[in-house]
Amino acid sequence: MTADLLRVENLQVAFSTRHGTVTALHGIDIALKAGETLGVVGESGSGKSVTSLAVMRLLDRAGKITGGRVMFEGRDITHAGHADLRRLRGSALSMIFQNPRAALNPIRTVEQQIVDVLAAHGKLSRANARTQALDLLRAVLIRDPEARLNAYPHELSGGMCQRVMIAMAIACEPVLLIADEPTTGLDVTTQQTVMELLARIQAERGMAMILITHDLGLAARWCDRIAVMEAGRVVEQGETVALFEAPAHPYTKRLVAASPTRRSTLADLAPPGLARDAAPVVTVSRERGPGTPPLLELVNVVKSFGGPTRAVDAVSFRIPQGGALGLVGESGSGKSTLSRLICRLIDLDDGDIVFDGESIARTPAREFHHSPRRRDIQIVFQDPNDSLNPRHNAFDSIAYPLRRLEGLRDGTALQARVREAAARAGLPLDLLQRFPHQLSGGQKARVGIARAVAPRPRLLVLDEPTAALDVSVQAVILQLLDRLRREDGIGLLFVSHDLNVVRMLCDDLVVLQAGKVVEAGPSQSIFQRPQAAYTRMLLEAVPYFDPQRTELLKTA
Amino acid sequence: MLAGILRRVARRLLASIPALFGVVVVTFVLMRVLPGDPAVFFSSGPSAGKEEIEELRRSMGLDKPIPVQLVRYLGEVATGNLGRSMTTGQPVVLDMTRRLPASLELTCTALFIALMFSVPLGVAAALRPGTPVDHIVRMLCTLGVCVPTFVSGLLLIYAFYYLLGWAPDPTGRIDIFAAAPPDITGFFLIDFALKGDWEGWWAAFSQLLLPACTMALFVLAPLARMTRASMLAVLGSDFIRTAHAMGLSRIRIIVAYALRNALLPVLTITGIVFSTMLGANVLVEKVFSWPGVASYALDALLASDYAPVQAFVLLMAMIFVLVNVTIDVLYGIADPRVSVS
Numbered sequence: 001m002t003a004d005l006l007r008v009e010n011l012q013v014a015f016s017t018r019h020g021t022v023t024a025l026h027g028i029d030i031a032l033k034a035g036e037t038l039g040v041v042g043e044s045g046s047g048k049s050v051t052s053l054a055v056m057r058l059l060d061r062a063g064k065i066t067g068g069r070v071m072f073e074g075r076d077i078t079h080a081g082h083a084d085l086r087r088l089r090g091s092a093l094s095m096i097f098q099n100p101r102a103a104l105n106p107i108r109t110v111e112q113q114i115v116d117v118l119a120a121h122g123k124l125s126r127a128n129a130r131t132q133a134l135d136l137l138r139a140v141l142i143r144d145p146e147a148r149l150n151a152y153p154h155e156l157s158g159g160m161c162q163r164v165m166i167a168m169a170i171a172c173e174p175v176l177l178i179a180d181e182p183t184t185g186l187d188v189t190t191q192q193t194v195m196e197l198l199a200r201i202q203a204e205r206g207m208a209m210i211l212i213t214h215d216l217g218l219a220a221r222w223c224d225r226i227a228v229m230e231a232g233r234v235v236e237q238g239e240t241v242a243l244f245e246a247p248a249h250p251y252t253k254r255l256v257a258a259s260p261t262r263r264s265t266l267a268d269l270a271p272p273g274l275a276r277d278a279a280p281v282v283t284v285s286r287e288r289g290p291g292t293p294p295l296l297e298l299v300n301v302v303k304s305f306g307g308p309t310r311a312v313d314a315v316s317f318r319i320p321q322g323g324a325l326g327l328v329g330e331s332g333s334g335k336s337t338l339s340r341l342i343c344r345l346i347d348l349d350d351g352d353i354v355f356d357g358e359s360i361a362r363t364p365a366r367e368f369h370h371s372p373r374r375r376d377i378q379i380v381f382q383d384p385n386d387s388l389n390p391r392h393n394a395f396d397s398i399a400y401p402l403r404r405l406e407g408l409r410d411g412t413a414l415q416a417r418v419r420e421a422a423a424r425a426g427l428p429l430d431l432l433q434r435f436p437h438q439l440s441g442g443q444k445a446r447v448g449i450a451r452a453v454a455p456r457p458r459l460l461v462l463d464e465p466t467a468a469l470d471v472s473v474q475a476v477i478l479q480l481l482d483r484l485r486r487e488d489g490i491g492l493l494f495v496s497h498d499l500n501v502v503r504m505l506c507d508d509l510v511v512l513q514a515g516k517v518v519e520a521g522p523s524q525s526i527f528q529r530p531q532a533a534y535t536r537m538l539l540e541a542v543p544y545f546d547p548q549r550t551e552l553l554k555t556a
Numbered sequence: 557m558l559a560g561i562l563r564r565v566a567r568r569l570l571a572s573i574p575a576l577f578g579v580v581v582v583t584f585v586l587m588r589v590l591p592g593d594p595a596v597f598f599s600s601g602p603s604a605g606k607e608e609i610e611e612l613r614r615s616m617g618l619d620k621p622i623p624v625q626l627v628r629y630l631g632e633v634a635t636g637n638l639g640r641s642m643t644t645g646q647p648v649v650l651d652m653t654r655r656l657p658a659s660l661e662l663t664c665t666a667l668f669i670a671l672m673f674s675v676p677l678g679v680a681a682a683l684r685p686g687t688p689v690d691h692i693v694r695m696l697c698t699l700g701v702c703v704p705t706f707v708s709g710l711l712l713i714y715a716f717y718y719l720l721g722w723a724p725d726p727t728g729r730i731d732i733f734a735a736a737p738p739d740i741t742g743f744f745l746i747d748f749a750l751k752g753d754w755e756g757w758w759a760a761f762s763q764l765l766l767p768a769c770t771m772a773l774f775v776l777a778p779l780a781r782m783t784r785a786s787m788l789a790v791l792g793s794d795f796i797r798t799a800h801a802m803g804l805s806r807i808r809i810i811v812a813y814a815l816r817n818a819l820l821p822v823l824t825i826t827g828i829v830f831s832t833m834l835g836a837n838v839l840v841e842k843v844f845s846w847p848g849v850a851s852y853a854l855d856a857l858l859a860s861d862y863a864p865v866q867a868f869v870l871l872m873a874m875i876f877v878l879v880n881v882t883i884d885v886l887y888g889i890a891d892p893r894v895s896v897s
Contacts, residue, residue, distance in 0.1 A: 056801055058797060058800055058801060060792075082806070085803075086803045086804075086805065086806075087803065088803070089800065089801055089802065089803035090801065090802035090803030090804070091803060094801065094802070095801040097794060097797070097798060097801075099794060102793065102794040102795065103794045103795055103797070103798045104795055104798065105795045105798075105799070105813055105817070106795070106817065106891075106892075106893060107816060107817060107890070107891055107892060107893075108812075108813075116799075116802070116804055116808070116812075117802045117803070117804070120802065120803050120804045120805060120808070121803060152892045152893070154892070154893050165798070168798075168802055169801075169802070172803075
């Protein structure tokens with residue numbers, strides 16, 4: 001047995017806050033051998049990022065290691081001085097971060113930033129600094145590396161920025177790379193190429209890696225061993241396949257259950273103990289004659305923002321009354337533009353949008369809030385944090401559309417409607433007086449949904465409503481949306497890049513690429529027999545969490 | 557790149573013309589509405605008869621209705637004639653070109669001194685928030701803002717001229733018995749340097765130092781506080797954490813990574829501070845008998861001398877526009893993200 005490259009022993013970290021000291025890590029033990037990949041999984045607040053920052057000794061001023069130690073290459077670095085740490089960081093021990101664009105200096109070029117790292121560790125030969133930077137960009141497989149050298153981060157896509165970040169991290173050939181949610185927020189296809197790149201570099205250089213992620217699929221696909229964290233503790237760790245095939249700890253079981261697989265249905269994700277959501281519901285079947293118009297119909301909708309290409313190019317589809325349609329595509333495919341067009345927040349250039357047999361494209365977007373249709377089409381935004389006014393409590397947020405659109409004044413009528421909306425969104429009524437910062441992510445998502453359903457709309461446009469949520473919360477929110485649809489007959493337009501989620505929730509699917517529809521049809525058939533090459537690529541890129549399949553992948 | 561900048565500058569300058577026009581009209585009307593009759597003020601004496609005053613008023617064109625006067629004035633402004641000062645008897649344009657360099661030299665030096673102190677102070681405070689360093693910087697800034705410039709100016713004169721005798725007597729730009737430099741740019745420091753007269757340069761510089769420090773003290777606070785706030789925000793950002801994770805040296809992180817990003821908002825504030833200083837330094841000019849445009853305009857205002865006041869306001873408006881355009885261009889050069897949009 002070889003010595004461990006990194007050994008974290010009983011590590012404890014506390015943060016001093018305004019309300020006293022808060023313990024973030026209650027004694028973490030993890031170990032890693034050279035060349036090995038360890039996945040650290042857990043939901044937000046479980047302490048995964050704090051662990052990685054503590055290992056790098058990058059905790060901010062408020063955070064402090066209060067106990068335990070970090071052994072790196074047989075040396076205790078828990079109390080190493082600044083100079084020692086500086087020599088270690090970036091050269092032996094390196095790190096890449098979530099949100100790569102923000103992690104790069106906005107006013108320095110790619111070349112300057114790579115050269116900075118090389119220079120910091122004396123690996124730079126003045127004469128051919130540019131060649132060294134160029135070689136690193138080639139190593140991370142950036143297209144057209146010569147041109148990228150002079151680019152600034154804002155000129156690069158998110159995936160490109162992460163490649164530059166990786167180039168910087170591997171510039172001095174570290175033996176351990178910590179990747180903190182390296183692909184969160186990137187498109188599925190980009191996610192896959194970035195992970196493949198990391199795995200390749202790791203194999204070539206014999207580098208060890210700690211992959212921190214909330215995505216069990218990603219961890220299962222790429223890691224040798226997994227450590228599951230909950231509330232500052234490692235609750236379970238072991239070989240990937242063994243751990244996921246037979247999870248022992250209840251938290252691991254719950255996480256595994258909540259992670260969508262290729263075959264799971266919404267009911268499978270049910271977390272135990274939520275009887276109300278799990279209770280059987282009566283599906284409202286509405287009598288619809290053959291002459292009933294569709295709820296929403298798009299006819300050759302075109303929108304361009306003045307660039308050489310159209311953001312939305314001749315898109316047509318329809319959603320039946322009470323139907324659910326998934327709109328998928330990568331960033332830049334025009335799905336957000338399309339959802340804004342349907343909500344009539346922006347005007348279309350050409351084509352028509354027909355809502356319940358009546359064209360709503362004639363009314364300019366500026367005037368649309370006077371239209372009686374404004375109530376019928378409501379939107380739930382992606383980020384539950386940023387889409388709520390921090391100075392409004394939950395009650396005011398939900399009451400706002402009622403005041404604006406229905407002219408309700410303060411009184412029992414408004415009270416009743418807000419309570420009704422909150423109940424439909426599964427938001428406990430005692431939370432109504434709370435402000436956004438006093439609510440959890442899932443509760444904020446429910447406020448956003450309650451606000452959208454308050455004016456009793458007939459179509460809900462959901463713009464990636466679960467992208468910022470933990471898997472267990474996501475499962476509950478998805479079930480809630482499904483129930484709203486079945487019980488109240490609300491039609492759903494679900495905009496997402498997460499194909500698993502779309503498959504479970506939606507009957508129909510529209511795949512967008514560069515503003516055009518590349519494939520449309522019933523979700524099940526598209527998932528089983530994708531026709532377009534782009535759809536196949538999207539489907540293959542999804543890191544399915546599937547214990548049985550993981551084994552196949554590892555042996556293949 | 558250069559063509560783009562020039563086009564943007566040209567567009568901004570053109571867009572500022574309506575605003576300048578508005579300034580001219582408003583000042584003109586305001587001066588007429590304010591109480592005070594220049595004809596009375598400038599007539600030969602308290603014994604002047606009614607007829608003499610009427611005669612003077614007619615010769616100044618003040619007997620005509622205000623709209624007519626305004627149209628005539630606008631026509632003159634368009635041809636570059638800003639009128640004649642009743643106090644000095646000189647054309648206003650000539651007075652201004654003599655006095656503006658004095659004000660500019662004072663303001664620029666003061667701004668330079670202020671930046672030299674406020675940026676390091678702000679950085680020091682941001683690096684150790686909540687510590688004594690931070691508190692001392694905050695106290696200095698508060699003092700600078702609280703004490704009016706005429707008090708701090710007099711204090712400086714008392715200490716360095718009266719008590720210590722280090723500074724020359726606070727009477728203008730240069731010692732009354734010394735020779736002024738040849739009139740090349742109007743900036744004494746530059747003119748002396750061009751001539752190679754370093755003794756004169758030093759004399760002019762020592763005259764300049766006290767008033768400049770007085771003004772610098774006053775604007776220390778906004779600059780230092782802005783540097784601190786913006787530096788704190790940048791130090792907490794992701795790319796600083798990246799720089800630490802990559803093992804960059806502390807000094808490099810602070811200077812090349814944090815400070816360069818943090819200076820962007822400071823640049824904007826500097827523009828505003830500069831414009832404010834140029835107009836608001838009248839007290840400093842009075843205390844130090846500095847022959848600048850602000851004290852000139854104040855004298856004219858007290859004498860109901862219309863032309864210099866109107867010209868002064870127009871000049872300030874033009875400088876404000878120029879400073880803003882300059883800051884815009886500098887910002888575009890310093891921040892690559894701006895030039896894209």
